Amino acid sequence: LAKTTQPISMDSYEGQEVNITCSHNNIATNDYITWYQQFPSQGPRFIIQGYKTKVTNEVASLFIPADRKSSTLSLPRVSLSDTAVYYCLVVGMDSSYKLIFGSGTRLLVRP
């Protein structure tokens, strides 16, 4: 199971772009990268996932370099409501597609 490392916390201001980088040096060939967001007293919510290069959806972009040993979640123009914990996870067939959470990044967006 690939271990992930991400910053414990980040601060930002409304309207800024936020980039959260996650390292996963021992990612396996069949693993993919997925990100979840969690607000206090709620269950985590899926944000985005990808295998390589760049993926974009209506809320975020995910950048994965060719060696796939890291990934960067990009949140464009954050608002106060983006204050949450963001989890980077590596998921694969070898681990039966289980989500094993690391410590996550606590993002605080200030006015």
Add this chain to the structure above:
Amino acid sequence: DAMVIQNPRYQVTQFGKPVTLSCSQTLNHNVMYWYQQKSSQAPKLLFHYYDKDFNNEADTPDNFQSRRPNTSFCFLDIRSPGLGDAAMYLCATSSLGQRYTFGSGTRLTVV
């Protein structure tokens, strides 16, 4: 609209008194998961059902059991709750290899 429903949202139980938490889903997903999340920590996987097959995590205490009588429902039984079992319990579902959908959780207090 809720797709993974956990009842109750808050549960208070006495030390040592068995308690059952419930989860239901309308997504027809074949996998259901139970996570424990203590304050300021990441969710920790306790076990999951792949259809009727039960899969326990190696470090899940025997005090925790689960039942899945049908596709839609899954229960978490805590046989003898201790003070250390106070936590948020999260249920999640997925089709194998696809994104997870989490419920809002049940916050368990042990008195």
